Amino acid sequence: MSISPLPSIMFDTLVRNALLEDLGRAGDLTTNAIVPAGQRIVTVLVARQPGVIAGLDLAALAFRAIDPAIEITCERHDGETVSAGDIIASICGPARGILTAERVALNFLSHLSGIATATAGVVAAVQGYKAKIVCTRKTTPGLRALEKYAVRLGGGANHRFGLDDAVLIKDNHIAIAGGVRPAVERARAGVGHLVRIELEVDTLIQLEEALELGIDAVLLDNMTNEQLASAVAMVAGRIVTEASGRVSLATAPAIAATGVDLISVGWLTHSAPIMDIGLDYRY
Numbered sequence: 001m002s003i004s005p006l007p008s009i010m011f012d013t014l015v016r017n018a019l020l021e022d023l024g025r026a027g028d029l030t031t032n033a034i035v036p037a038g039q040r041i042v043t044v045l046v047a048r049q050p051g052v053i054a055g056l057d058l059a060a061l062a063f064r065a066i067d068p069a070i071e072i073t074c075e076r077h078d079g080e081t082v083s084a085g086d087i088i089a090s091i092c093g094p095a096r097g098i099l100t101a102e103r104v105a106l107n108f109l110s111h112l113s114g115i116a117t118a119t120a121g122v123v124a125a126v127q128g129y130k131a132k133i134v135c136t137r138k139t140t141p142g143l144r145a146l147e148k149y150a151v152r153l154g155g156g157a158n159h160r161f162g163l164d165d166a167v168l169i170k171d172n173h174i175a176i177a178g179g180v181r182p183a184v185e186r187a188r189a190g191v192g193h194l195v196r197i198e199l200e201v202d203t204l205i206q207l208e209e210a211l212e213l214g215i216d217a218v219l220l221d222n223m224t225n226e227q228l229a230s231a232v233a234m235v236a237g238r239i240v241t242e243a244s245g246r247v248s249l250a251t252a253p254a255i256a257a258t259g260v261d262l263i264s265v266g267w268l269t270h271s272a273p274i275m276d277i278g279l280d281y282r283y
Contacts, residue, residue, distance in 0.1 A: 003079055003152050005057055010145055015061045018104045028100040039095040042283055045088040045109070048276035052120045053088060054078050054150040055112030059105035060089075067097025079153040081120070088277065102279050110274040111143075112150040118272035119154025122252050122265060129256035131263050134159045134242075138266040147269040159264055167197040168219065180206055184213040198242070207231055211238065220260065221245050228258035 045059070056078050063070040070093035076082055091098055122133045133156040139147045148158045160166055167187045177183035180199065187197055198217035201207045204227060210218055211234065220231050222245035235241050242262040243255050255263055 003149070005078065006145065006149055008057065008061065011058055012061065014142065014146075015058055015104070015108070016065055018107070019062060019065055019101065022104055023100070028096070031096050031099045035095045035099065037096065040093060041095040041098060041281060043091045043098055043279050043281050045091065046278050046280050047082040047084060047086045047088055048278055050081070050083050051113055051117035051275040052154050053080050053082060053109075053113050054116035054153045055109040055146070056089065058108040058112070058146070062105035062108065063091060063093075063098060063101045066101040067094050069093050070097050070101075079116070090282075091279065098279075106277060106279060108146075110277050112146060113275035113277060115147055115150035115268055115272045116154035117275050119151045119156040119268050121249055122247075122263075122268070123155035125249055125252045126256035126263065129253070131243075131256040131260050132157045133252075133268075134262050134264050135268050136160075136264050136266045137162070138270040140269070144269075151268055154268075156265075156268065157262075159262075167191055167195055168200065169197070170200045170219075171202065171221075174200075180209050181213060184210070184215060188214070198240075200244075204230055204234065207234060211235065215239060217242060219244055219264075225254050225258050228255065228260055232259040 053076055056074055060072045063072060070091060072089055072091055074089045076086065076088045082088060119133060126133065135148055135151040135156060136159050137144070144161065148161065151158060160168065169183050169187055174180055174183045177186060184197065184199060196216040198219055199210050199215045200219040200221050201210055202221055207218060217240035218231070218235065219242045220228055223231065223243070228243055232241055240262065241260045242264055243258070243260040244264045247255060247263055247265045252263060
């Protein structure tokens, strides 16, 4: 499935602010002292490990924002899988601008490609099962739309983007409301008819009660695989089932085998390692 790129208006300010943070009060002291003002160079972005590319538009914007004369030619594109040593793009133009923008460009590209790569790994692990891998709201502040975009590039899907997307009733909501039924009834009365309601449950007893309340989805939190399989049987396709908690590359296949519809994985956005990408000087 083709993933549409994000409009630049969604990340323009973010990239420029990152550059301003790096430039500080005096600009790039090192580059300005060493590199002649008129020198031009050719460099390439190179994958140092296999992975899925994400964030090329942000990297390109970082270079062009420093110097519009910098030319970027992409050999690969967001969502493509690369091997170690593959050239992702060539960056040509004023040397000072390229070196000044390098770190900010690589920070975005490596971080988002790391998320896409991690997602692709978990998606591959559950291949053959119906379960979709979804991310959560456990994102880096200010980077949520970008990180969720990277998840999509890796073959995953997005859970809520924010608190206003849908109702997700969690354990604290249930405790404050005084139980599952009053929590669901208050939520139903307080939102519009197009808003979907998901309920987090910890036990099969809670699930049994929830199935009588007309919810749209159930979050099966920290259940054993045996409990998940029982929950899926109880639901019998009437609502969406989502497994959450203790999901790793190793545990994902067994969780998917229980028959759940979704597996939510928080670490894809909050802890995925970066993908090692470098900028190499050619001439």
